[in-house]
Structure formats: structure tokens, C-alpha cells
Amino acid sequence: MIFIKMSSETTAQAPDSKSDLLGKSVAELRALMESLGEPAYRGGQLYHALYIERRCDVSDMSNLPASLREKLASQTRVALPRIVRRHVSTDGSVRYVLSLSSGDSGRAAKDATVETVFMPSENRQTICISTQAGCAVDCRFCLTATLGLIRNLSASEIIGQVLVALEDNRAALKPQTNVVLMGQGEPLLNYDAVMAAVRIFLDPHGLKLAPRHVTLSTSGIVPGIERLATEKLRPKLAISLNASSDEQRNQVMPINRKYPLEILLDACRKYLLRSREHITFEYVMLGGFNDSPEDARRVVRLLSGIRSKVNLIPWNPGELPWHRPEAEWVEAFQRILIAKGVPTFVRDSRGRDVMAACGQLALLESASRQASPLQP
Numbered sequence: 061m062i063f064i065k066m067s068s069e070t071t072a073q074a075p076d077s078k079s080d081l082l083g084k085s086v087a088e089l090r091a092l093m094e095s096l097g098e099p100a101y102r103g104g105q106l107y108h109a110l111y112i113e114r115r116c117d118v119s120d121m122s123n124l125p126a127s128l129r130e131k132l133a134s135q136t137r138v139a140l141p142r143i144v145r146r147h148v149s150t151d152g153s154v155r156y157v158l159s160l161s162s163g164d165s166g167r168a169a170k171d172a173t174v175e176t177v178f179m180p181s182e183n184r185q186t187i188c189i190s191t192q193a194g195c196a197v198d199c200r201f202c203l204t205a206t207l208g209l210i211r212n213l214s215a216s217e218i219i220g221q222v223l224v225a226l227e228d229n230r231a232a233l234k235p236q237t238n239v240v241l242m243g244q245g246e247p248l249l250n251y252d253a254v255m256a257a258v259r260i261f262l263d264p265h266g267l268k269l270a271p272r273h274v275t276l277s278t279s280g281i282v283p284g285i286e287r288l289a290t291e292k293l294r295p296k297l298a299i300s301l302n303a304s305s306d307e308q309r310n311q312v313m314p315i316n317r318k319y320p321l322e323i324l325l326d327a328c329r330k331y332l333l334r335s336r337e338h339i340t341f342e343y344v345m346l347g348g349f350n351d352s353p354e355d356a357r358r359v360v361r362l363l364s365g366i367r368s369k370v371n372l373i374p375w376n377p378g379e380l381p382w383h384r385p386e387a388e389w390v391e392a393f394q395r396i397l398i399a400k401g402v403p404t405f406v407r408d409s410r411g412r413d414v415m416a417a418c419g420q421l422a423l424l425e426s427a428s429r430q431a432s433p434l435q436p
């Protein structure tokens with residue numbers, strides 16, 4: 061059973077009548093150019109300026125004639141999310157609170173802020189983005205769940221998070237960018253917008269990210285996994301597992317009642333993996349709940365027959381009533397999986413000092429919004 065809480069809050073602002081250029085495919089930009097009385101090939105040039113050159117101000121698009129830039133400035137816009145707040149961690153990661161405008165022309169959207177996290181490391185940066193504002197999947201270890209679903213994000217809003225994070229860190233960018241769809245929201249419950257954005261991420265004429273550098277993480281929405289399996293171009297798939305039995309998973313992820321482990325893992329077995337592809341299973345370790353050697357042995361049995369990798373994520377103590385597992389239990393868990401041939405890694409959340417656990421910042425911002433308007 062999925063608990064769906066809908067917000068009735070809507071923006072008072074009038075919808076912007078200008079068409080949003082962000083999130084449109086090349087074909088859509090070509091059609092837009094024709095509708096503006098321009099040759100279709102200008103759409104390809106515009107796409108190049110937006111994603112290869114990452115120019116979000118049409119007046120900077122020097123590959124377009126001045127008359128067209130003027131026309132675009134008066135009739136279209138690039139609706140980038142607005143940075144409301146930056147929280148910089150001692151480990152270098154930056155957590156952004158972004159305010160979203162109403163997306164494409166004529167569509168009144170609900171007021172929404174989302175989180176995006178920029179995590180630099182030696183040779184790359186990883187950007188964690190949101191796909192929905194709030195979330196309807198009621199995971200019991202996640203504060204975003206307490207917001208309920210506010211609304212789906214558009215392709216423009218999903219791509220905009222990456223562009224804003226790259227632009228804000230332009231001076232210090234490393235050669236490789238990874239994008240993980242692990243922020244607020246369940247990506248497979250906003251499938252069309254997510255895949256429209258992912259296609260632009262992976263397009264060699266778009267943001268040019270390698271498929272192995274883009275990861276979509278799902279709580280286990282089986283119809284979405286089956287649909288993703290049919291995509292020609294797709295990101296890496298990660299499943300948020302977090303339990304070793306149905307009884308346990310029902311307690312922390314009520315979505316398991318709808319798609320129990322047998323059905324979920326059957327969909328994973330049928331997901332035809334390509335050369336060097338695997339499915340990553342994320343396992344948040346909750347001390348005293350799912351971290352025993354017996355849990356580890358059950359996980360090994362569950363994953364049998366699936367080319368998989370496991371990420372163990374020790375719980376960060378926070379607002380919710382769970383405990384961090386003992387380090388020895390984490391090690392023992394990892395040893396059992398590795399001994400059975402399952403590549404297993406321990407991942408600590410980045411940016412813990414700036415509320416790194418999933419959804420913590422969203423909740424804080426939501427609470428502060430109720431008390432006072434957001435300040436730029």
C-alpha cells in the first residue's frame with residue numbers, strides 16, 4: 061500500500077507564457093524553431109549551445125545569429141532552478157535547496173523546493189538530483205516521506221538541477237561527472253519526465269554522460285523496472301533493498317506489500333543486463349534491525365542469479381528512531397557477502413554535517429517555510 065499525501069498548495073503566480081527551452085529533445089527544438097519561422101537545423105544549434113556549451117542565457121549563444129537570439133529572448137526562456145540556499149559540508153560537498161519555477165508555458169505548477177547535492181572527489185563530481193518534490197513512497201527511514209508527494213518534476217527541472225550544480229562549481233570541475241537520481245522522489249513514478257532528462261544526459265550531442273555514470277535508484281516499482289528494461293539507452297539501475305525478508309521490508313518500505321521481494325527480484329532476474337552491466341542493491345543498515353549475519357546470508361540467497369553489487373550504507377543517526385550499526389557488524393555483513401561472491405562496498409553518506417541523510421534538508425526547509433518565507 062502506498063500512502064499518497066497530496067498538497068493542495070499552488071502558486072499564486074501567473075504561468076509564464078514563454079516556452080521553456082530546457083528539457084526538450086533535439087526534435088522538439090527543431091519543431092520549435094520551425095514554429096518561430098526559422099530553419100529546423102537551428103534547433104540542433106540551440107541544443108548544442110544548451111548542453112555541450114552549457115549556455116543558459118540565449119544572449120551568450122554565439123552560434124546563433126543575433127536576430128534569432130533576440131527572438132528567443134522575447135519568446136522563450138531557460139527555466140533554471142533558483143538557488144535558495146547552499147549548505148557547504150566540511151567534506152566539500154554542497155547541498156543546494158532549489159526553488160522551481162512553473163516549467164513550460166501555460167502550466168501552473170505547485171510551489172516546490174527540492175534538494176540537489178554536489179559531491180566533489182579527486183577525479184570527478186557526483187551530483188545527486190531529485191525527480192519529484194516530496195515523495196509518496198513511505199519509506200520509514202526517510203524524512204522526505206513525511207512531506208508526501210507535492211508534485212512530479214518536469215524534464216526541465218530535472219536537467220536544471222545538474223546545470224545549476226555544474227555552473228555553480230564551474231571553476232573547480234573535474235573531468236568526469238556522475239549523476240545519481242537518488243534525491244527526493246521515486247524516479248520510476250515520474251517515468252516519462254525522468255527518461256526525457258536521462259536521454260539528454262546520455263546523448264553524445266547532449267550532456268555526453270556515459271550510461272555507467274548515471275544511476276537511477278528505485279524503491280522497487282516493478283512496472284517501471286520492466287519498462288526501463290526495454291529502453292535502448294538507459295542509466296544504471298539501483299534497487300533500494302534495505303531488508304532481507306518480506307516481513308522486514310514491509311516494516312521499512314510499505315511499497316513491498318505491493319511489489320514483494322519475489323516479484324521484485326524476479327523482475328531483476330528478467331532485466332537483461334548488457335556487457336559489464338550489473339544491478340546495484342542499496343542496503344541501509346539499521347542497527348539491531350537488518351544488520352545480523354543471518355540477514356547477510358538471506359541477502360546472498362535473495363540475490364542469487366542476479367549479476368549484482370551491494371552498497372552497505374550504515375544509518376546516520378538523525379531525527380528518526382533508528383540506530384547506527386556497530387562497525388564490527390557492518391564488516392561481518394560485508395565479509396559474508398564477499399565470501400559468497402557478491403561484490404560489496406560500505407558507503408558513508410557525504411555531507412553529514414549539512415543534514416545528509418535522505419530528506420533531512422527537505423524537512424528542515426519545509427518547516428522553516430511554514431514559519432517564514434524562504435530568503436534568497
Ligand code: SF4
Pocket residue numbers: 194195196197198199202203204205243244245246279418419
Ligand atoms: S527513500 Fe526515496 S523512495 Fe523512499 S520515501 Fe524517501 S525519497 Fe521516496
